[in-house]
Amino acid sequence: MVGKIPSGCRPHSEIKKINDHIQWLIEQGITCEHIGDLAAGLCDRLIATGVPIWRASIRMPSLHPMYRGVAANFERGGAIVLENAEHGSETERSFEMTPIFHLLSRGEKTGRWNLAKGEGLQYAELHEFALAGGTDHVISIFEFPKEVALRGLGFSLTSDAPGGFSDDQLAIIQELLPALGLAAYRVAVSKTATEILAVYTGARTSARILAGETRRGMGGSIDAAILLADLRNFTALTEAHQPGEIVGFLNEHFELIDRHVEENSGEILKFMGDSVLAIFPTDAENPQKACKAALASAQNLLKANEELNRERTLNGGPDIGIDVVLHLGEVFYGNVGAQGRLDFTVIGRAVNEASRLEKLCGTLEQPLLLSESFAATCAVPCDYLGAFELRGVSKRADVFRLAGAAP
Structure with a gap:
């Protein structure tokens, strides 16, 4: 009653x-x-x-x-x-x-x-x-x-x-x-x-915003390991699948990327279409630690992606690969945008270089590429793949893969 x-x-x-x-x-x-x-x-x-x-x-x-x-x-x-x-x-x-x-x-x-x-x-x-x-x-x-x-x-x-x-x-x-x-x-x-x-915005970024870093241009330069992940041949998938299915595929892959980035103390700053930008801020006394964390994230997410594709293809779904680039450099981390519409993100030459390096994954048939600065600091066994011109970058880039990695 x-x-x-x-x-x-x-x-x-x-x-x-x-x-x-x-x-x-x-x-x-x-x-x-x-x-x-x-x-x-x-x-x-x-x-x-x-x-x-x-x-x-x-x-x-x-x-x-x-x-x-x-x-x-x-x-x-x-x-x-x-x-x-x-x-x-x-x-x-x-x-x-x-x-x-x-x-x-x-x-x-x-x-x-x-x-x-x-x-x-x-x-x-x-x-x-x-x-x-x-x-x-x-x-x-x-x-x-x-x-x-x-x-x-x-x-x-x-x-x-x-x-x-x-x-x-x-x-x-x-x-x-x-x-x-x-x-x-x-x-x-x-x-x-x-x-x-x-x-x-991510836990680290949101804490800075709530602490008062809200003005345009507010932020500063930091050194960070950069992880850029891109879903391979995703444009072709949009031709073959409905928008709702595409969103489902994106969410599945972004979920596993986020999981392995966060568990290694990294933070995703931006989803850009079918790409993900994440950073691992470095410690001035031990920059190798951030590189090791970024590398572990990359290796784990690529392995998890293989498992996801195996399950999906058994049910008739598409196999969607991921290309990952790891870079190390100085970035501006802060507020960028218009007065009424800001984005708390990272910009700078290192971010641009990482984006250009990612295009080489398909050319070199490698799902994981390391820049020279990242490979040298991370100090893991690597194979040298050559020096390549990057669009908009004056200096040729030395590119590496993990030693023994197969195409």
């Missing part, structure tokens, strides 16, 4: 308690880092005043590309549990079988189910609570501004006390909801900005 949560008049002492809770929520909204802190802290405060909370949760939608929602689950006497609901039809079907979805689909903001009387047992979560001794379950929904994709939050409380929550207790909780919503909104917006920026 769904009903309205009651409210009413109360003595001055209760009003003071409510104001204290509101003040605490506002302070936590400014300082805390996750909605789990809000859920645990508020529930502990309410329990201390006699509200028989057994379980509670704050559920919110998410803008993260991997997750459709986030939840902070509280249990009296236990640790807060954080959950991320991934995108996908299975997750959406599961959400459609929840009491919160029931309220949203009916345009209602509050709901209450008497578990002791068998109400709400069609929902798996409430059925589980009832079997474990739950007696009362209430949900309040708080909406955020319409222009924000973070649409709002659902705050649910479960009691295991005989008779559940009193009307006065529920009225107090209802009065706390705006402050809870405001605090959760601030936490969610801050976390969303940090996470989304990291997804679009």
Whole structure:
């Protein structure tokens, strides 16, 4: 059964308690880092005043590309549990079988189910609570501004006390909801900005942006190992496959490149069509370390790409090779672009040279090429392939492959 949560008049002492809770929520909204802190802290405060909370949760939608929602689950006497609901039809079907979805689909903001009387047992979560001794379950929904994709939050409380929550207790909780919503909104917006920026720019770059490096031209020169990866013969694939299939192929290959770059402390700065640009900043005292990391990334991603192609071709899909170039040099790492549209990336002669070197992979029939500066610093056994002219580069480039590498 769904009903309205009651409210009413109360003595001055209760009003003071409510104001204290509101003040605490506002302070936590400014300082805390996750909605789990809000859920645990508020529930502990309410329990201390006699509200028989057994379980509670704050559920919110998410803008993260991997997750459709986030939840902070509280249990009296236990640790807060954080959950991320991934995108996908299975997750959406599961959400459609929840009491919160029931309220949203009916345009209602509050709901209450008497578990002791068998109400709400069609929902798996409430059925589980009832079997474990739950007696009362209430949900309040708080909406955020319409222009924000973070649409709002659902705050649910479960009691295991005989008779559940009193009307006065529920009225107090209802009065706390705006402050809870405001605090959760601030936490969610801050976390969303940090996470989304990291997804679009990379963890290292996003940290610099959030630290204040936002003006055009702001940045500086760094030495870095550069990894440039390009999908081979990708233009021909666009002629033979539909756009949706092409996007799927790109995502598969970019995923494995990103995985092996990140696990070696590198960072992808840019996806350029079917190419990937990543850097491994060097340590002045040990530049070889960055080169070793870049080389490990290149070798691992090429091996993983072979495995991906074997699986795909068994199902009739295309074999898509990757050409990788490793270079070492000085780059400008910072904000480049127009005043209203910036890109935090790397530019410079070394980046241009890496791009030109990549064109030689097909000519030399080698999936992995090393520049002279990279090969010398990395100090691994290499075969010299010759000196080549690069378009737009005045000096011929000495090019290497790993010793014993086959075409």
